[in-house]
Amino acid sequence: MARLEVDGIHTAYGLSKVLFGVSLTVEPGEVVALVGRNGVGKTTTMRSIMGLAPPRQGSVCWMDRDITGMPVHHVARLGIGYVPEDRRIFPELTVWENLDIARRPPIDDENGEGWSEDQVFELFPDLKAIQSRQGGVLSGGQQQMLTIARSLMGNPKLLLLDEPSEGLAPIVVETLRDRINLLKEGGLSIVLAEQNLDFVLFLSDRIHILEKGEIQYTGTPEDLRANTDIQTKYLTL
Amino acid sequence: MSMLANPTFLFYQVMNSISLGMNLFIIATGLTLILGVLRVINFAHGAFFMFGAYVCWSTVTFLGGAIGSFWIGVIAAAVVLGLMAFVIERGLLRYLYEREHLTQLLFTFAIVLVVGDVAKMIWGTDQYNVPYPHGLKGAVNFGFAIYPAYPLLLCVIGVVVAVGMWLALSKTRWGRIIRAATQDREMLAALGMNVPLVYTGVFVIGSALAGLGGALAAPRVAVSPGMDATLIIECFIIVIIGGLGSLWGSFLGALALGFATMFGTVIFPDWELVLAYVLMLGILLWRPWGLFGHPEEDSH
């Protein structure tokens, strides 16, 4: 079953410890949010899942397999897509080339053939017109669409979405939110790191608040919306 | 100097420059590819070039100089160097990517010494000559001048390699993956690409180009120990003036160096190699990242 289970992971960069026993689960089709201020460990949690920053303790299980410490490309091939915070578009490749190199057949035939560039362009119509433009010259919004589209080309079952709304104009954020919601309705599981609370409340099934590498609060969007104390304590600047 | 006023001589010099430039390009493009993707400054590239020339000589000799033996030698050189590169990368080099550049430099320098000594053990210190291949011993008549067939063919092969590489890098998926690997290897892995395999492939192809270039150079030069010493410097000059990792940069850089060398020997006979450095300095002052280079971005 396409279930992610992160169990008590401790991750460090060299001597600086960042995560102290983070645990979370994502059931198939769920959107689980990680929120918290800058530097609390949201990105590190994603990098730990992906194998980019392997945890020193604890485990990451995906579809009943222990993937802790597995090479990054194996993790990706098991159906986990990574949409990094800084987008990481290949600047000297065109939009279409960025999509093409990410192409990977689905791991099972539940969704038929999987994503093609035509379907991706249907989801993000703006990308179609600029498909021969170089990645390096795109606007922030276009880059964000492309980085999500690129992950989809690999037919993930779980998407790690790191601060997708960061630095985007409100109108673009709204479009992006609706597109991600479409993906959610299509059955994709998502781990969403965000600082934009409205964005999170709209999309998530469950929300974890991180503080100094530990999960301090877990609740539904309704719980968190009602709980202004928690919001002030962990989220406002 | 006055010789340059002679049109036939001038034509000859221009053709020699292009021919030398194309031979250098074939070698340097392998070096720049490896540098662009693996970020390893491979001093052993020149030694691979020398080894390729020896392999070609041995093949031609073994086949008794039969028709086609030279071309079999050229292919053999590329294949042997590709295999050597495979063993070196899989067995040793890949453990050094995470290390500092100095360790990698020392390693590739060690390979220079080892390959040089192995070559001496196999071929001794004699100097060998590889004859021009059959059918290319003559010259081509341009009407106003004649020019030897083999160096002329080198010009053609250089262009074929350049266009072939360009097509492979821009029109095939593997080429796109290689270009992506020069830009962001971590992201490439996160997209499910086996980056270590890409590295092996690039090191093998780049080294095979050194072997190919060595074999193609064999009829032009004396095949002997130490023939790699100036070549590796020339290759680095080409890579630097062209811009690290750039195919067309190394193409233009190789041509520029070909012209500087050929005309330099005529105009400033005593300053031949100095001219190459002056060329590099001039281009770097004008474009600090080389002709086709980009400012180094924060690489992930």
Ligand SMILES: Nc1ncnc2c1ncn2[C@@H]1O[C@H](COP(=O)(O)OP(=O)(O)O)[C@@H](O)[C@H]1O
């Ligand atoms: N590559 C790194 N090397 C060292 N420290 C890092 C590195 N990346 C992040 N950190 C540190 O780890 C902590 C958590 O960072 P991060 O996971 O990026 O937080 P968030 O995504 O929640 O903003 C921060 O204190 C940050 O400075």
Ligand SMILES: [Mg+2]
């Ligand atoms: Mg972050």
